[in-house]
Amino acid sequence: MSLGTLYSTKRNDGSPLRHVDWVTVIIYLLMVLAGAISIYAASYDFDNASIFSFDEFSGKQLRWVGLSLFLGLVLLLVDWRVYETYAWPIYIILAVLLAATPLLAHDIKGSLSWIKIGPMSIQPAEFGKFATALALAKLFSGYNFHLNAKPINYVKALVIILLPVVLILAQKETGSALVYLSLFFVLYREGMSGMVLLGALVSVIIFVVTVKFTETGPLGLPTGEFIVYLLIMTVMSGMLWINCRRHNLARNITLGFIAVVAGTMLLSEFTGTDLPGQWIFIGAIGAACVYCLFELMHDYTHKLMVTIGTAAAALAFMFSVSVVFNHVLEPHQQMRIKVALGIEEDLRGVGYNVNQSKIAIGSGGLAGKGFLQGTQTKLKFVPEQHTDFIYCTIGEEEGFIGSVAVLALFLALILRVISIAERQPTVFGRVYAYCVASYFIFHFCINIGMVIGLCPVIGIPLPFFSYGGSSLWGFTILLFILLRIDAARRERHGGRS
Helix, strand or coil: CCHHHHHHHHHHCCCHHHHCCHHHHHHHHHHHHHHHHHHHHHCCECCECCCCCCCCHHHHHHHHHHHHHHHHHHHHHCCCHHHHHCHHHHHHHHHHHHHHHHHHCCCECCECCCEEECCEEECHHHHHHHHHHHHHHHHHCCCCCCCCCCHHHHHHHHHHHHHHHHHHHCCCCHHHHHHHHHHHHHHHHCCCCHHHHHHHHHHHHHHHHHHHCCCECHHHCEHHHHHHHHHHHHHHHHHHHHHCCCHHHHHHHHHHHHHHHHHHHHHHHHHCCCCCHHHHHHHHHHHHHHHHHHHHHHCCCHHHHHHHHHHHHHHHHHHHHHHHHHHHCCHHHHHHHHHHCCCCCCCCCCCHHHHHHHHHHHHCCCCCCCCCCCHHHHCCCCCCCCCCCHHHHHHHHHHHHHHHHHHHHHHHHHHHHHHHHHCCCCHHHHHHHHHHHHHHHHHHHHHHHHHCCCCCCCCCCCCCCCCCHHHHHHHHHHHHHHHHHHHHHHHHCCCCC
16 A cells, blocks of 8 residues: 555544534534524523523524434434435334324324424334435436336335325424425436426416406406416417427417407497407317327327426316315315415414514514513514514514524525535535425525415424424534535545635
């Protein structure tokens, strides 16, 4: 062995802590510290003002923080190969635990997601996140595995993602289940067509428009339904032009749509009667699909089939929205969506939390009312202000400046995780890192969105800020496993980034 090789070996030996991305660790420490302080402010009791009291939420959270730091250190000292080697057993164990949770849990506000162990309770759904991320990363790192190579590969990935979703829905925890759907962004990064994300976006728009605009509009149709028909026509023409690159076909169908819509509305205006707009528009879209099928006979391309399928699926989804909304969703879920869309206010019921939260944030102004000086917070106007609605406490007491500082911390963490993902030399490391990024992005966007009234309230905690040991431990495990995998990359490359 040469002296150079010996020196390199000695340099790479030793504690993995030497190669940890300490910038990410510092961001993590700042967030958990700010979270503990915010919980103290949200639950501040004039009769017992000690932040360290274990009788208060702040003291309990500090205890969880201390245990999380110890847990993070242990995760960094474990050989990184353990996470890849035991990814499947970990996933199976967590899946079994999720399946058993409804049988073991006590009903807490209608939820069966908490298991009591001695003096504390844990929520397995929070730990299922890292297990699912490891399993997905293990799948993608398999020999010669490529997502688009065979349809069965999509099935395998979907089973890994959707299994915990189904098990958590059985616990009546819709919010926690939806978090796992963020992993579809990982599939997109690994080769899934962007048309799938376009389909998801169009579905959300169709749902919102159909539910929100129910008043009678043009041609006697509900305004929302009329808008959806125009949207389907626009998307179909756009897909033919951009995705299929069949410009002549796109032009002809677009002109046909314009003629049908304009002609129908003008004829209805002149005759003073409402023509059967629903059937006319369905017929126009159907005729466009038949035209595309005719083109397939001359020049087959699967992209034309995708266009036809998208139009048909969009129509079917539009007609299913009212059924799902009125007969599948629970009344309180319907009301939350109506409040978020501005259809209903219900300031004394479902909309109370969001309304008080917006009042608290708005009252903070530029610099805030000052630490422990928030009136909305101190008088307990906002329920769950130390958990899901912790951000309103920050907005009231620290104002716009403090709110933006929290947003900046999350942006820094997310960008750092994405940066770590892109520099991974292995598929396992890259996929796991993007799973972590997806979870953080989803929690961050949905929590802030529901606190300021942009999203329905679905019980999503703000990572490292909201009170809760399971949440803090779950996110700590997610992040520190990633840091250990990244440290191994540096070890293999002699400590270089």
